[in-house]
Amino acid sequence: MSQMDNETREMIMQFVSESLDSLDTNEPLVENLKLEDNSEFVNSIFRVFHTLKGLSGFFEMFVINRVTHEAETLLDIMRKQNKAQSEDIISVIYSVFDFLRELLNRVSENLTDKDAEAEAEDMILIIRDAINRVQNPDLSEEDFFLSDESQTVSSEVSNQSEEVAVEDEDEIMFAAQQEAQAADGLESLVSNELLDQYLSSAYELIDTAENNLIILENEPNNYDLIANTFRVIHSLKGNSGFMGLSEIEEISMEMESILDSIRNKELQIDTTIVNILLSNIETIRNRLNALSPEGSKSKALQETLAETSLSLSNNAEAEKINLEDSIEETDEIEFSNKESQQDLSTQKEILAQAPKVETKKSKAKSVKKVETKQEEQATAKSSPPAAMAKKDIRVETSKIDKLFDLVGELITIETMVTNSPDLQGLELPNFLKSANMLNKITRELQEVAMSVRMMPLENLFNKMKRLVRDVSLKMNKKVNLEISGQETEMDKNVIDEVADPLVHILRNAIDHGIEPPEVRIQKGKPEYGSISLKARYEGNEILIIVKDDGAGINRDKILKKAEERGIISGNTDKLTDKEVFQLIFEPGFSTAEQVTDISGRGVGMDVVRKNIEKLHGSVDIESKEGFGSTFTLRIPLTLAIMDAMLIRVGQSRYALPLLAVTESFRVNRNMISKTMDGLEVCKLRDDVLPVIRLHELFNIVPDSYDLEKGIMIIIESREKQVALFADEIIGQQQAVIKGLSDYIGKVAGITGCMILGDGGIGLIIDIESLIELSEKSVLVG
Amino acid sequence: MQTEDLYEVEDAGVELDTENTLEDRYLTFKTGDEQYAFEIEYVTEIIGIQNITPVPNIKPFIKGIINLRGIIYPVICVRKRFNIPEIPYNDRTCIIIVNVNNNGIGLIVDEVAEVIKILPEQISPPPQTNKGSHSKFIKGIGRVGENLKIILDIKKLLYDIDSDINEKE
Numbered sequence: 001m002s003q004m005d006n007e008t009r010e011m012i013m014q015f016v017s018e019s020l021d022s023l024d025t026n027e028p029l030v031e032n033l034k035l036e037d038n039s040e041f042v043n044s045i046f047r048v049f050h051t052l053k054g055l056s057g058f059f060e061m062f063v064i065n066r067v068t069h070e071a072e073t074l075l076d077i078m079r080k081q082n083k084a085q086s087e088d089i090i091s092v093i094y095s096v097f098d099f100l101r102e103l104l105n106r107v108s109e110n111l112t113d114k115d116a117e118a119e120a121e122d123m124i125l126i127i128r129d130a131i132n133r134v135q136n137p138d139l140s141e142e143d144f145f146l147s148d149e150s151q152t153v154s155s156e157v158s159n160q161s162e163e164v165a166v167e168d169e170d171e172i173m174f175a176a177q178q179e180a181q182a183a184d185g186l187e188s189l190v191s192n193e194l195l196d197q198y199l200s201s202a203y204e205l206i207d208t209a210e211n212n213l214i215i216l217e218n219e220p221n222n223y224d225l226i227a228n229t230f231r232v233i234h235s236l237k238g239n240s241g242f243m244g245l246s247e248i249e250e251i252s253m254e255m256e257s258i259l260d261s262i263r264n265k266e267l268q269i270d271t272t273i274v275n276i277l278l279s280n281i282e283t284i285r286n287r288l289n290a291l292s293p294e295g296s297k298s299k300a301l302q303e304t305l306a307e308t309s310l311s312l313s314n315n316a317e318a319e320k321i322n323l324e325d326s327i328e329e330t331d332e333i334e335f336s337n338k339e340s341q342q343d344l345s346t347q348k349e350i351l352a353q354a355p356k357v358e359t360k361k362s363k364a365k366s367v368k369k370v371e372t373k374q375e376e377q378a379t380a381k382s383s384p385p386a387a388m389a390k391k392d393i394r395v396e397t398s399k400i401d402k403l404f405d406l407v408g409e410l411i412t413i414e415t416m417v418t419n420s421p422d423l424q425g426l427e428l429p430n431f432l433k434s435a436n437m438l439n440k441i442t443r444e445l446q447e448v449a450m451s452v453r454m455m456p457l458e459n460l461f462n463k464m465k466r467l468v469r470d471v472s473l474k475m476n477k478k479v480n481l482e483i484s485g486q487e488t489e490m491d492k493n494v495i496d497e498v499a500d501p502l503v504h505i506l507r508n509a510i511d512h513g514i515e516p517p518e519v520r521i522q523k524g525k526p527e528y529g530s531i532s533l534k535a536r537y538e539g540n541e542i543l544i545i546v547k548d549d550g551a552g553i554n555r556d557k558i559l560k561k562a563e564e565r566g567i568i569s570g571n572t573d574k575l576t577d578k579e580v581f582q583l584i585f586e587p588g589f590s591t592a593e594q595v596t597d598i599s600g601r602g603v604g605m606d607v608v609r610k611n612i613e614k615l616h617g618s619v620d621i622e623s624k625e626g627f628g629s630t631f632t633l634r635i636p637l638t639l640a641i642m643d644a645m646l647i648r649v650g651q652s653r654y655a656l657p658l659l660a661v662t663e664s665f666r667v668n669r670n671m672i673s674k675t676m677d678g679l680e681v682c683k684l685r686d687d688v689l690p691v692i693r694l695h696e697l698f699n700i701v702p703d704s705y706d707l708e709k710g711i712m713i714i715i716e717s718r719e720k721q722v723a724l725f726a727d728e729i730i731g732q733q734q735a736v737i738k739g740l741s742d743y744i745g746k747v748a749g750i751t752g753c754m755i756l757g758d759g760g761i762g763l764i765i766d767i768e769s770l771i772e773l774s775e776k777s778v779l780v781g
Numbered sequence: 782m783q784t785e786d787l788y789e790v791e792d793a794g795v796e797l798d799t800e801n802t803l804e805d806r807y808l809t810f811k812t813g814d815e816q817y818a819f820e821i822e823y824v825t826e827i828i829g830i831q832n833i834t835p836v837p838n839i840k841p842f843i844k845g846i847i848n849l850r851g852i853i854y855p856v857i858c859v860r861k862r863f864n865i866p867e868i869p870y871n872d873r874t875c876i877i878i879v880n881v882n883n884n885g886i887g888l889i890v891d892e893v894a895e896v897i898k899i900l901p902e903q904i905s906p907p908p909q910t911n912k913g914s915h916s917k918f919i920k921g922i923g924r925v926g927e928n929l930k931i932i933l934d935i936k937k938l939l940y941d942i943d944s945d946i947n948e949k950e
């Protein structure tokens with residue numbers, strides 16, 4: 001769909017807008033069809049459908065085209081009849097209007113009406129039924145419930161009165177829908193606010209249910225949780241019913257009945273049932289998404305998840321059959337539990353009497369529907385994804401971004417004002433007082449601004465739970481996922497960007513890391529592999545850590561593959577393990593023997609590193625063969641104010657994160673010595689620390705090359721301590737961390753800059769990277 | 782030092798046509814012995830030379846970064862880019878801030894001249910000879926009255942294809 005050019009897109013949008021107008025303008029006329037002399041109105045409405053049929057055909061919106069074709073036929077018959085029409089027929093026409101509106105709205109989002117085919121079938125049946133009734137008003141309604149598509153009817157079932165036996169469950173569904181749609185017409189005046197509240201609550205309910213189900217799979221006898229899940233779905237059913245959302249209500253009702261059976265111990269929870277219920281939740285979620293007028297930017301995540309289920313369902317022919325088989329079994333179990341020995345067809349007869357039917361067969365259908373739906377969604381542009389978290393007030397993200405930027409600038413200017421060189425050396429006690437207050441308030445403003453866009457990782461992590469479950473099932477691995485630190489907050493935009501890499505890493509851990517259960521047992525490991533997903537703050541960064549207890553990474557295997565791929569050559573002995581592991585991120589790299597369709601395509605990992613680097617973050621890998629691997633994502637906080645210690649080397653000024661500075665002092669000769677490799681070191685009490693000469697690494701001319709004439713600053717990063725040689729310490733300052741332009745790119749040892757009190761710029765030193773740079777330069781000599 | 786030398790295109794003694802369109806309009810500047818020109822649509826601002834904070838271990842023609850009203854811009858030295866010897870900055874040295882690929886970047890030039898209109902008919906293709914190493918940046922030669930202006934490809938000037946410049950990043 002994204003290949004569509006702008007002109008076509010515009011034309012489609014215009015078609016949608018004009019068609020919606022036409023529907024709106026003509027809808028008031030519909031009720032006049034009940035009048036004897038209704039020919040003028042019939043004609044108007046006929047023209048509406050006729051025009052829409054033509055236009056939709058032109059734009060290849062074949063679903064709308066088919067539906068309007070049927071509607072046009074109906075109006076044509078009415079035109080010839082020239083008499084008053086009944087209430088039910090009028091209701092049908094109202095529902096056609098509603099349905100067309102919905103389709104048009106979807107077109108405005110997806111630029112196609114393709115994924116509405118199934119619902120359109122139902123609508124068409126309704127219209128055809130209306131056509132029949134208009135032509136034959138004397139016969140009873142119910143006789144014509146059967147559509148052209150109805151299957152052979154069991155001979156045991158009679159045709160008269162209200163009993164209708166149908167093989168095809170769609171009939172029953174549509175009958176219920178028809179009822180509900182009549183109700184819909186009256187309730188179509190639901191306000192936006194009500195819808196928001198409903199959606200907000202509905203998303204929460206299904207999230208809770210989903211989480212519960214995943215837990216219940218492993219704790220089938222947790223009746224408290226089962227009861228809670230039942231209540232949650234029950235509420236969802238009620239709310240949906242109130243809102244006139246009959247489809248969601250239907251699905252909730254089916255789920256409710258399954259949960260009820262489980263609650264009453266008539267049914268035992270197992271993987272199959274959890275799968276069924278989870279796909280129902282997925283269907284409901286999709287419906288909710290279609291209702292929600294805007295989605296969040298978590299599209300990537302939704303598509304990734306859809307992809308996962310697509311790849312899961314694509315290869316799942318065998319699985320589909322299994323699912324249906326087990327549903328058959330469940331059918332029988334249920335029936336025998338109810339102590340009825342009747343055969344299946346008579347069951348259906350009895351079930352068929354109630355228009356709202358709860359059978360397992362329809363669940364099979366809804367599962368199938370869900371699978372096709374997911375396939376369609378993965379190919380067509382997906383409908384707006386669900387919001388990541390509840391929003392209680394809708395604000396355009398551009399407004400928040402602007403606010404954010406302004407707060408950043410305010411902080412910068414505030415620093416410039418309070419540290420203005422004009423004020424140097426003046427005694428200004430009152431000014432200082434006010435300046436302090438200003439500083440306090442600005443700080444608080446910064447925190448609030450940051451928090452506006454910050455959201456807990458909880459939602460993302462919960463989605464990972466589902467992902468891990470699906471992927472491990474698919475790969476036949478047994479995995480326990482533990483999450484912690486989900487309350488850690490991260491900027492919303494960053495969460496969206498980090499979702500994709502996280503998914504790749506988890507898939508990778510399950511696919512390549514965790515061994516199959518048999519292998520694990522052989523190795524003396526617990527059958528269930530464990531993956532822990534943690535988040536925490538560290539200084540100005542957020543860490544997301546994925547740790548698995550799987551097979552670990554084989555250094556030689558990586559090197560061999562990298563050499564084969566031409567990614568590396570020459571003497572590889574000197575590379576540290578860390579550096580070898582980083583080769584995994586090179587494009588085109590993959591050590592999977594056969595490319596599994598979930599990972600191993602050699603595409604996933606380099607995307608991971610690219611995405612994280614886009615966020616100015618980094619990925620670290622640690623691994624011990626046989627024991628497992630740990631992937632650590634480091635991402636800087638976006639609007640970070642840093643407390644810095646400012647130092648000067650020659651004409652340049654640098655900022656060191658205050659947190660990293662342990663102490664500083666002047667050295668004398670006997671504290672300095674050289675190691676055998678020629679490395680300068682400094683003795684500090686019992687420790688011997690390497691000396692880093694900034695002027696060497698950064699090519700600056702210092703005031704003096706003599707260590708005794710300058711100052712030593714001890715800095716620490718990840719348990720490494722070094723002594724930094726500088727000319728002088730200027731002081732301390734708080735400032736906003738600004739990036740070096742993208743044009744400059746990555747600079748070893750520097751992680752950004754900050755604007756100093758006099759308007760000058762101090763480069764912020766990245767201690768970790770500086771230490772690396774220093775070690776490298778020593779090697780090179 | 783930053784704000785005093787700030788001036789818009791008008792104040793730099795630049796002639797502005799009264800028409801509003803930017804089409805066919807070029808900013809001309811002098812560096813070394815030549816007059817150069819490039820499309821005005823890239824230009825955001827022109828300021829006088831100011832303090833540049835060097836950044837270690839980057840491409841030599843990127844002189845460093847400047848702070849312009851709280852925003853950080855990298856600046857490149859056009860002389861260095863053209864491989865001609867650098868001269869000390871004087872009061873005519875300017876930084877032209879351009880916006881290319883959503884990045885704001887400053888160009889240090891000897892002197893900014895004016896904004897003129899050069900119609901496509903007045904532009905001839907670049908000479909084939911490899912005279913001077915700025916040749917790879919030349920888009921064409923513009924004839925304006927009796928003068929020739931060398932029309933530059935700004936994107937190439939900033940993002941050279943030969944060397945390992947940050948296109949991948």
